[in-house]
């Protein structure tokens with residue numbers, strides 16, 4: 001890990017934990033989705049993000065930055081900028097899902113975890129990305145017309161992409177185990193907020209606020225804590241995987257005693 005390496009190199013007493021950016025979706029006049037009882041996605045995302053921050057600081061000695069820590073509006077490209085300036089080890093964007101019609105609202109519940117790809121993994125994934133990207137369309141046309149170029153550039157950073165996939169699976173597995181929510185799988189889609197990030201990045205749809213039972217459950221602070229703890233568990237597992245890979249790699253570069261170069 002960069003943070004680890006850096007602090008050991010310069011020998012400071014600074015936090016040796018990972019640097020993590022958490023992005024609570026929406027904010028300000030952008031409410032996001034809402035539940036029948038009036039729970040707003042922007043508030044839910046912020047509540048879970050704050051709990052996740054506290055958990056990561058306590059368990060991993062992490063340096064955690066929220067892209068917003070109040071009810072403020074932040075453009076999608078500003079979120080990416082805030083994140084990259086931290087040079088984070090990973091990025092997590094927190095959102096909640098909803099369905100447009102009454103019959104779909106009754107049926108659809110569960111958790112989805114996304115990582116970036118140029119093509120959506122299905123029709124539903126495409127719709128979720130379209131909804132979450134709506135703010136980008138409002139802010140500038142150029143932003144979305146450059147979308148494909150952004151994605152292609154990003155996908156060229158193959159290792160970051162591969163690590164985003166690992167992060168998504170680790171977090172999703174931990175979430176399903178920890179919350180017992182319905183498993184809607186790890187999916188891929190072209191999310192604007194994941195483009196241009198220079199770190200492994202995922203977007204989590206923590207549940208459907210539009211579902212009668214799940215919407216109510218999501219409003220419960222204890223359940224929000226369970227979600228935060230589960231995400232933190234997944235992040236911990238991911239960081240352990242990366243650390244194991246990196247240490248294997250550095251072993252591989254150590255020359256054999258007496259060996260020629």
Ligand SMILES: [Zn+2]
Nearest residue numbers: 025032095096
């Ligand atoms: Zn959202």
